[in-house]
Amino acid sequence: MVGETTWLFGLPCSGKTTLAEGLVGPKTVHLDGDYLRDTLNTDLGFSKEDRTENLRRAAGIAEGLNKQGFDVVASFITPYESQREMIREKVSDVAFVHVKAPIDVCEERDVKGMYEQARKGKIENFTGIDAPFEVPEQGEGVLEVQTAMHSKKENLKEINMELNRQSEPSHVFLGRWQPLHDGHRTIIDSVADNREVVVAIRDTELSEKNPFTAQERKELIEDVYSNHPNVEVMIVPDIDTVTVGREVGYSVVSVPEEIAEISGTETRQEYEQCELLTGKHLSD
Numbered sequence: 001m002v003g004e005t006t007w008l009f010g011l012p013c014s015g016k017t018t019l020a021e022g023l024v025g026p027k028t029v030h031l032d033g034d035y036l037r038d039t040l041n042t043d044l045g046f047s048k049e050d051r052t053e054n055l056r057r058a059a060g061i062a063e064g065l066n067k068q069g070f071d072v073v074a075s076f077i078t079p080y081e082s083q084r085e086m087i088r089e090k091v092s093d094v095a096f097v098h099v100k101a102p103i104d105v106c107e108e109r110d111v112k113g114m115y116e117q118a119r120k121g122k123i124e125n126f127t128g129i130d131a132p133f134e135v136p137e138q139g140e141g142v143l144e145v146q147t148a149m150h151s152k153k154e155n156l157k158e159i160n161m162e163l164n165r166q167s168e169p170s171h172v173f174l175g176r177w178q179p180l181h182d183g184h185r186t187i188i189d190s191v192a193d194n195r196e197v198v199v200a201i202r203d204t205e206l207s208e209k210n211p212f213t214a215q216e217r218k219e220l221i222e223d224v225y226s227n228h229p230n231v232e233v234m235i236v237p238d239i240d241t242v243t244v245g246r247e248v249g250y251s252v253v254s255v256p257e258e259i260a261e262i263s264g265t266e267t268r269q270e271y272e273q274c275e276l277l278t279g280k281h282l283s284d
């Protein structure tokens, strides 16, 4: 199975990196202008020729990764139409997203203080100040997202929907959650900050290792995530085997070791001592 590339382009501080980080999944590689320029492309500056070479290399890596089955999210200014044309020719399955915000908003954000330096003449050829950004014509097969008018969440939703990149929710976390502890929260949060998730609670029989009813665990998790719009909680039967089709768009991810080590037993003991969750059934 080959992968696909989503190429985000736009002015400095328009929101390319921020949105790219929200689009990466477990089998996605993120190629970012800043990172590549700090590593592979330290020999390049910001003349038109150097930018084209920077983007030629990035496009080559993206195509190579796609061929090996990885999806790529690329975030580069990509200021010239001729450069976007070159990328179209080099990357077989590429979708362009123009990350758009008015220049004064970008300048106001000035995440790295570069606009200020460019205004003072300390940086030359700065895109939007003294180097051009060619705005794509309408109907050029480019999706446009407005980051000054819409939130990051709305932008991500639009990109995913328009490019058909994923159906929502994107992740299901299946577990006993007896009870939810910091390790669980770390893995759920790492995805839920950017994607919609379902926390599925196995309806286990009560025992020493399973002291909380499914309803109690559901209420606890809903309470913890009450302000988090991306988390949906549901009770499912006591599933003990998960079977997934091959190459039909799923990936199965195991919990990282350092998180697996966080002890559920200790957490249960702590909860049993606190009034909030003594669990009426335990004293019945």
Ligand SMILES: Nc1ncnc2c1ncn2[C@@H]1O[C@H](COP(=O)(O)OS(=O)(=O)O)[C@@H](OP(=O)(O)O)[C@H]1O
Residues within 6 Å of the ligand: 011, 012, 013, 016, 017, 032, 033, 034, 037, 046, 050, 051, 052, 054, 055, 075, 076, 077, 078, 079, 112, 114, 123, 124, 125, 126, 127, 131
């Ligand atoms: N002169 C000049 N013009 C534009 N940008 C500059 C310049 N000098 C340094 N930087 C920093 O480099 C980041 C852009 O690199 P890119 O590789 O995305 O640029 S390009 O596509 O090759 O035009 C860009 O990062 P982003 O703000 O994330 O876009 C800047 O931080």
Ligand SMILES: Nc1ncnc2c1ncn2[C@@H]1O[C@H](COP(=O)(O)OP(=O)(O)O)[C@@H](O)[C@H]1O
Residues within 6 Å of the ligand: 010, 011, 012, 013, 014, 015, 016, 017, 018, 019, 075, 109, 111, 146, 147, 148, 150, 151, 152, 153, 155
């Ligand atoms: N809707 C939005 N999408 C993306 N970024 C946004 C949005 N609204 C505000 N921002 C902010 O704009 C800034 C964009 O910075 P960054 O992602 O580094 O831009 P770029 O990679 O284009 O230079 C971040 O501080 C981010 O929090």
